[in-house]
Amino acid sequence: MTTNAPAPSSPDIQAEVERFRTVFRTLKNELSQRIVGQGDILEGVLIALFAGGHVLLEGVPGLGKTLLVRTLADAMQLDFARIQFTPDLMPADIVGTDMIAEDEHGRKVFRFERGPVFAHLLLADEINRATPKTQSALLEAMQEQSVTVGGTRHVLEQPFLVLATQNPLEMEGTYPLPEAQLDRFFFKLRVEYPSAEELHEILDRTTGSETPEVRKVIQQTGDITSLRLLVRGVPVTREIQAYAVGMVMATHPEHPTASGLAKKYVRYGASPRGAQSILLAAKIVALLDDRYHVSRHDISKVALPALRHRLILNFEGEAEGKTTDEIIQALL
Amino acid sequence: MSAIHQTLRRARRRLFLANLLRDGVWSVLLAAWVALALMAVWALRDRSPIEPGPLFGSALLGLGSLAMLTFRHRLDLSATARRLDFFGQTRDRLSVGLALAGDQVAPLARLAEADCRKFAESFDPRPLLPMRIPRSAWVIPVPVIAAGFLILWYQNGQRIDPATLAARRELAEKAAQLEKLRPEIARAAREDTRLKELAEAAGKAVEKLRQAARSRKADPKEALKQLSRLEAMIDSLQKALAAQSRALENAAALAEAGDTRSAAQALQAAAQNPMSKEERQQLDQALADARAAGQMSERERRQALSRLAGQMRQRSQPSGQKGQGQGSQRQLQSLKNAMQNMKQGSPGRGGQPRPGGNREGESRIVQTDGDAPTSDKPGSGEGEKPGGQPGGERDAGTMESPYGRQAPAKDPAGLATHLNSILDQGESLSDLVPASPGDTSKSTRRYRDLYNAVAADAQNTVDREDIPLASRFFIKRYFENIRPAE
Numbered sequence: 001m002t003t004n005a006p007a008p009s010s011p012d013i014q015a016e017v018e019r020f021r022t023v024f025r026t027l028k029n030e031l032s033q034r035i036v037g038q039g040d041i042l043e044g045v046l047i048a049l050f051a052g053g054h055v056l057l058e059g060v061p062g063l064g065k066t067l068l069v070r071t072l073a074d075a076m077q078l079d080f081a082r083i084q085f086t087p088d089l090m091p092a093d094i095v096g097t098d099m100i101a102e103d104e105h106g107r108k109v110f111r112f113e114r115g116p117v118f119a120h121l122l123l124a125d126e127i128n129r130a131t132p133k134t135q136s137a138l139l140e141a142m143q144e145q146s147v148t149v150g151g152t153r154h155v156l157e158q159p160f161l162v163l164a165t166q167n168p169l170e171m172e173g174t175y176p177l178p179e180a181q182l183d184r185f186f187f188k189l190r191v192e193y194p195s196a197e198e199l200h201e202i203l204d205r206t207t208g209s210e211t212p213e214v215r216k217v218i219q220q221t222g223d224i225t226s227l228r229l230l231v232r233g234v235p236v237t238r239e240i241q242a243y244a245v246g247m248v249m250a251t252h253p254e255h256p257t258a259s260g261l262a263k264k265y266v267r268y269g270a271s272p273r274g275a276q277s278i279l280l281a282a283k284i285v286a287l288l289d290d291r292y293h294v295s296r297h298d299i300s301k302v303a304l305p306a307l308r309h310r311l312i313l314n315f316e317g318e319a320e321g322k323t324t325d326e327i328i329q330a331l332l
Numbered sequence: 333m334s335a336i337h338q339t340l341r342r343a344r345r346r347l348f349l350a351n352l353l354r355d356g357v358w359s360v361l362l363a364a365w366v367a368l369a370l371m372a373v374w375a376l377r378d379r380s381p382i383e384p385g386p387l388f389g390s391a392l393l394g395l396g397s398l399a400m401l402t403f404r405h406r407l408d409l410s411a412t413a414r415r416l417d418f419f420g421q422t423r424d425r426l427s428v429g430l431a432l433a434g435d436q437v438a439p440l441a442r443l444a445e446a447d448c449r450k451f452a453e454s455f456d457p458r459p460l461l462p463m464r465i466p467r468s469a470w471v472i473p474v475p476v477i478a479a480g481f482l483i484l485w486y487q488n489g490q491r492i493d494p495a496t497l498a499a500r501r502e503l504a505e506k507a508a509q510l511e512k513l514r515p516e517i518a519r520a521a522r523e524d525t526r527l528k529e530l531a532e533a534a535g536k537a538v539e540k541l542r543q544a545a546r547s548r549k550a551d552p553k554e555a556l557k558q559l560s561r562l563e564a565m566i567d568s569l570q571k572a573l574a575a576q577s578r579a580l581e582n583a584a585a586l587a588e589a590g591d592t593r594s595a596a597q598a599l600q601a602a603a604q605n606p607m608s609k610e611e612r613q614q615l616d617q618a619l620a621d622a623r624a625a626g627q628m629s630e631r632e633r634r635q636a637l638s639r640l641a642g643q644m645r646q647r648s649q650p651s652g653q654k655g656q657g658q659g660s661q662r663q664l665q666s667l668k669n670a671m672q673n674m675k676q677g678s679p680g681r682g683g684q685p686r687p688g689g690n691r692e693g694e695s696r697i698v699q700t701d702g703d704a705p706t707s708d709k710p711g712s713g714e715g716e717k718p719g720g721q722p723g724g725e726r727d728a729g730t731m732e733s734p735y736g737r738q739a740p741a742k743d744p745a746g747l748a749t750h751l752n753s754i755l756d757q758g759e760s761l762s763d764l765v766p767a768s769p770g771d772t773s774k775s776t777r778r779y780r781d782l783y784n785a786v787a788a789d790a791q792n793t794v795d796r797e798d799i800p801l802a803s804r805f806f807i808k809r810y811f812e813n814i815r816p817a818e
Binding site for chain 2: 013014017131132171172173174175176230233234235237238239240289291292293294295296297298314315316318
């Protein structure tokens with residue numbers, strides 16, 4: 001068995017677990033007030049929030065990606081910032097810059113003007129429209145939870161969650177995210193088009209006179225931090241962990257346990273961050289399933305969003321139109 | 333012991349029984365098919381398919397298979413837990429509970445262990461591990477029924493000719509009788525080297541008799557011929573020994589009469605008969621004594637001739653105990669008597685004659701000794717061959733020619749069937765499919781050199797300003813993929 005973090009100091013751990021479940025379900029309900037359908041997307045975003053990861057949302061425009069992020073910020077009393085990525089966006093537009101200002105004595109000094117990255121929830125809309133240089137400005141923020149400008153390191157306030165969106169259809173004038181950037185996303189979620197029933201519901205809600213209000217579920221940001229610690233205390237036996245490790249290793253074409261599809265179509269397999277994401281997300285899924293331990297089922301459930309952006313197909317795979325989802329499904 | 337351990341042990345026992353049932357069915361199936369195959373082989377070799385050999389062997393194979401499968405399917409508690417988790421949709425509660433059983437420090441681990449233990453207490457593995465007979469068991473009657481048919485077929489084949497069956501029984505009895513005589517022949521052969529050949533012939537005769545008794549296809553005539561050869565050998569040996577005895581008697585009389593020359597000639601005639609090495613030495617010695625007697629004084633000569641005559645008489649006497657030739661003759665006579673008893677249907681040496689005389693099978697066997705036809709139907713012989721001789725009265729007319737040969741071909745050389753053609757007229761494949769120079773040729777440059785030659789141009793192309801950055805990514809990836817391996 002592995003214990004990844006010290007246990008919470010709460011005397012009544014069971015009550016703490018119950019509180020986590022209540023908060024999670026309530027948050028999901030509140031999000032559902034505004035977002036119709038997309039249950040898996042809502043759950044994925046909340047899992048990433050409590051696991052401390054970032055989410056890449058991929059979907060065509062108009063599916064409620066931005067609304068989802070804004071609603072999440074409203075429900076949790078968190079600072080929200082939105083950056084619309086464009087080709088002429090510069091890194092300083094994201095992280096901030098040193099500007100010349102006058103101090104109280106009238107002297108000129110450099111003062112750091114914080115960029116939109118200094119928020120709890122950051123919506124990076126259409127992230128693949130900015131140049132790789134600008135995209136890379138988010139690297140340090142996403143991994144280290146800090147930004148360095150002019151030799152000074154500025155720590156971001158917790159919780160910090162980046163929700164990036166990208167459009168899979170429009171490839172003209174876009175820059176595919178580099179592998180290093182992709183690897184830093186906890187989940188990649190595909191936002192599907194709503195069904196006819198869901199579309200009816202969307203129309204009813206959005207074209208009427210009343211707009212649904214969202215209740216504040218979490219009043220203090222510290223609550224999220226404590227719940228994140230609680231999640232990390234969920235036990236995972238060596239056998240279950242081996243299942244997750246085996247799944248990640250099977251995506252590496254040169255590994256002896258690699259699947260046939262991986263050997264044929266994959267250029268690089270998932271990184272260790274993929275295994276970390278799987279295990280952390282599985283812990284949350286286990287708690288939500290009224291259990292205190294991780295099972296193989298939990299790992300299988302989260303493997304697809306945790307690994308699909310971490311596999312790089314080779315030329316043959318791209319030429320034959322294979323997707324990483326197919327390769328991961330074959331492993332499950 | 334925790335509740336999880338108890339539950340898992342209970343489940344493991346049930347799993348063991350379920351596996352045993354399944355493996356048992358497979359082993360029975362294996363044994364049944366192997367037994368059927370062996371029985372078929374036995375039956376095809378004209379041996380009874382229900383002999384203990386194939387049945388016992390296949391039963392042993394089935395038991396071995398069961399033991400091996402049981403050993404292979406043995407499970408420890410961890411594997412049992414995994415199996416139950418897999419079938420029972422328990423969300424790995426049993427395997428996790430087994431791993432966490434014990435003193436846990438972390439609070440969530442304690443909660444998890446308690447949750448799994450509670451689950452295990454109420455967990456009933458029986459619905460997951462039903463004790464069902466596998467579907468493959470339905471196949472078991474197939475080899476059993478087939479074996480039944482095989483036995484019926486074999487017995488039916490045995491029942492066709494009761495006379496043959498009786499003859500085979502008789503041959504088996506004779507083989508047993510001859511087998512009883514074999515130790516005596518072997519003992520005699522140890523005493524007299526001339527009987528070694530006789531012992532070998534007796535062994536062959538026993539084997540032939542056994543084969544004839546066992547197999548429907550084996551020819552009983554062959555066995556009886558072997559038996560007759562054995563008898564002839566005994567006869568010739570007897571005659572040779574009698575002639576030797578007579579020559580020795582004659583030589584003794586001549587020696588007593590003082591005719592040493594004639595005695596020596598008689599001894600020489602006796603020495604031409606087959607005899608053992610020791611006998612030959614003794615005769616050579618006697619011959620030398622007879623020739624030496626010519627140079628002795630009258631008194632010494634008379635004494636020596638008298639001694640020589642006494643020795644030769646002793647050797648030629650039928651009741652003499654020391655002479656090996658006499659012992660051999662007696663043994664041969666007893667063997668011959670036994671053989672004649674066997675041929676006449678007597679139960680054995682010195683046995684009582686069978687009441688009721690010879691049976692039908694016996695008379696058949698005695699009559700078929702030799703080359704006489706086996707059938708007693710009139711006109712049998714040539715007519716029993718399929719179709720008879722070509723042109724004969726029994727020719728069924730199955731051949732194309734009354735001479736029994738294939739009719740000669742009308743145009744054996746094919747001279748009348750060759751085709752004429754004119755060169756360079758009409759289409760040919762070379763007109764329709766033009767050959768490409770690259771079809772069979774190979775590149776004169778190595779791929780690595782070729783790649784290095786175009787790599788710089790490729791890089792320049794990618795770096796051109798009019799190509800969108802996003803497309804450059806794909807172009808770069810393409811060239812990376814066609815890069816030769818290091």
